[in-house]
Amino acid sequence: MKIQVQRVSKSFTADGRRTPALVDIDLDVADRELICLLGPSGCGKSTLLNIVAGFLEPTSGTILVDGRPVTGPGADRGVVFQEYVLFPWLTVQGNVEFGLTLKGVPADERRRIARRYLELVGLVQHAQKFPVQLSGGMKQRVAIARALANAPSIILMDEPFGALDAQTREILQEELGRIQRVEHKTILFVTHSIREAVYLADRVVVMTSAPGRIKQIFAIKLPETRDRFAPEFTQYESEITRVVKEEVAKVHE
Amino acid sequence: MTRGLAILATLALWAGISYGNRAVEWMLPALLPTPGEVVRVFLDSVRDGSLVTSVTTSLVRVAEGFGLAAAAALALGVLVGVSTPVRLLVEPIIEFVRPIPPLAFLPMFLVWFGLGEASKVAFIGYTTFFPMFVAVAASVLRVDPMLLRAAASLGATRVDLIRRVILPAALPGIIVALRLGFGLALFVIVGAEFMGADAGLGHLIMEGRTFFNPAQIVMGALVLGLLGSAANALLVAAERSLFRWREARATS
Numbered sequence: 001m002k003i004q005v006q007r008v009s010k011s012f013t014a015d016g017r018r019t020p021a022l023v024d025i026d027l028d029v030a031d032r033e034l035i036c037l038l039g040p041s042g043c044g045k046s047t048l049l050n051i052v053a054g055f056l057e058p059t060s061g062t063i064l065v066d067g068r069p070v071t072g073p074g075a076d077r078g079v080v081f082q083e084y085v086l087f088p089w090l091t092v093q094g095n096v097e098f099g100l101t102l103k104g105v106p107a108d109e110r111r112r113i114a115r116r117y118l119e120l121v122g123l124v125q126h127a128q129k130f131p132v133q134l135s136g137g138m139k140q141r142v143a144i145a146r147a148l149a150n151a152p153s154i155i156l157m158d159e160p161f162g163a164l165d166a167q168t169r170e171i172l173q174e175e176l177g178r179i180q181r182v183e184h185k186t187i188l189f190v191t192h193s194i195r196e197a198v199y200l201a202d203r204v205v206v207m208t209s210a211p212g213r214i215k216q217i218f219a220i221k222l223p224e225t226r227d228r229f230a231p232e233f234t235q236y237e238s239e240i241t242r243v244v245k246e247e248v249a250k251v252h253e
Numbered sequence: 254m255t256r257g258l259a260i261l262a263t264l265a266l267w268a269g270i271s272y273g274n275r276a277v278e279w280m281l282p283a284l285l286p287t288p289g290e291v292v293r294v295f296l297d298s299v300r301d302g303s304l305v306t307s308v309t310t311s312l313v314r315v316a317e318g319f320g321l322a323a324a325a326a327l328a329l330g331v332l333v334g335v336s337t338p339v340r341l342l343v344e345p346i347i348e349f350v351r352p353i354p355p356l357a358f359l360p361m362f363l364v365w366f367g368l369g370e371a372s373k374v375a376f377i378g379y380t381t382f383f384p385m386f387v388a389v390a391a392s393v394l395r396v397d398p399m400l401l402r403a404a405a406s407l408g409a410t411r412v413d414l415i416r417r418v419i420l421p422a423a424l425p426g427i428i429v430a431l432r433l434g435f436g437l438a439l440f441v442i443v444g445a446e447f448m449g450a451d452a453g454l455g456h457l458i459m460e461g462r463t464f465f466n467p468a469q470i471v472m473g474a475l476v477l478g479l480l481g482s483a484a485n486a487l488l489v490a491a492e493r494s495l496f497r498w499r500e501a502r503a504t505s
Contacts (some may be wrong), residue, residue, distance in 0.1 A: 075408030085403040089421045089498045099407035130498040
């Protein structure tokens with residue numbers, strides 16, 4: 001197993017009150033698997049991702065990556081954020097090279113690797129631009145290239161396409177699918193879009209409303225290249241929608 | 254364009270009043286120097302070299318005091334910005350000392366460091382340190398924590414975070430802090446040189462008072478103003494070229 005989430009619970013304390021966010025999460029993620037974490041907002045799916053990333057400590061339980069417990073953020077787990085979080089003072093290329101610079105990779109080697117990933121996300125001609133000059137979709141492509149260039153075996157994506165318009169979103173989903181067929185990373189992908197989850201995931205993990213638990217796991221048995229209008233696709237979509245709705249309804253009770 | 258007009262208008266107003274006063278003697282003409290007199294004093298002091306000496310003396314003091322304070326403010330400001338324990342320790346001390354007007358301590362500096370260069374340099378350093386330190390620490394604290402997360406997940410160590418994320422992200426704020434400090438240094442050098450100095454622009458101005466030469470006082474003040482504007486313009490230009498990434502949008 002690539003990632004093992006073992007009885008992970010997390011509660012937050014605010015104004016002296018403890019609010020549980022995650023309760024007893026158990027999840028095994030296989031090598032090269034793409035898992036989508038799906039659930040109503042506030043269900044703790046991003047919290048779980050942040051714990052795997054090492055940004056947050058679980059209140060109890062452990063995360064193992066390649067059998068070793070996670071104690072903090074590390075270059076083995078690349079992260080792609082919803083708000084892109086590019087380094088605004090670096091060019092596109094500088095951003096993509098960032099992790100390699102930290103490792104002390106020589107400049108020409110860095111340039112070669114950056115070029116390869118900028119080609120993969122279709123941004124070679126924008127290499128010398130600064131992030132302020134890019135659209136949201138382009139920024140997120142840079143963020144994905146930055147994560148990939150650092151050669152992590154795991155990529156954690158926290159609603160990466162959540163801030164994009166619908167068209168850009170679908171294009172980037174398709175690009176991520178294409179990239180995954182080349183790169184074969186283990187990906188944990190947080191989303192609240194059921195369509196997105198069915199389009200991308202090997203397995204979709206549906207979480208309950210707060211405090212988050214795992215409600216149900218769907219294995220998506222669809223071909224690698226997916227058709228959003230195929231009957232099997234829409235069937236998964238409606239099946240998962242039904243389960244998610246139960247949880248959304250609970251929030252409004 | 255508007256700026257040039259405003260400066261010209263101010264000069265015209267000054268000329269009108271001072272030359273008008275010559276005619277009607279509303280106040281003793283010697284008390285209100287005309288632009289012509291100030292220019293004459295300026296040219297005289299350029300010719301005999303005294304102005305150059307005054308300016309360099311003052312600027313060397315400013316550079317030394319400001320340089321020391323900037324280095325200290327930068328080091329301590331970053332330290333306070335990245336370490337909560339240090340911040341909690343330093344903050345109350347700063348908050349206690351900072352509201353005391355620095356000029357109140359000027360005699361103390363003369364007592365400690367004597368009438369020579371050391372007292373001026375130390376005084377400028379003391380005065381400019383606090384605002385620069387506070388501004389540097391604030392700009393470090395304002396660095397988006399998400400940038401730190403992004404860098405940490407790319408493998409950044411604590412030292413990497415400071416060098417490759419916190420410093421570049423806080424740099425715009427740091428430059429503003431330095432501008433502030435440099436302006437302040439030019440501000441207080443005059444006060445320091447009023448008391449027991451034998452050279453410098455402050456001394457030049459005081460000499461104008463001692464020998465009853467108001468034109469020299471005005472000339473000294475204008476030279477200080479020009480130095481301040483020039484220094485500011487230089488720093489603003491440096492900022493522009495350093496922070497291409499913030500203005501890049503306009504050129505794309």
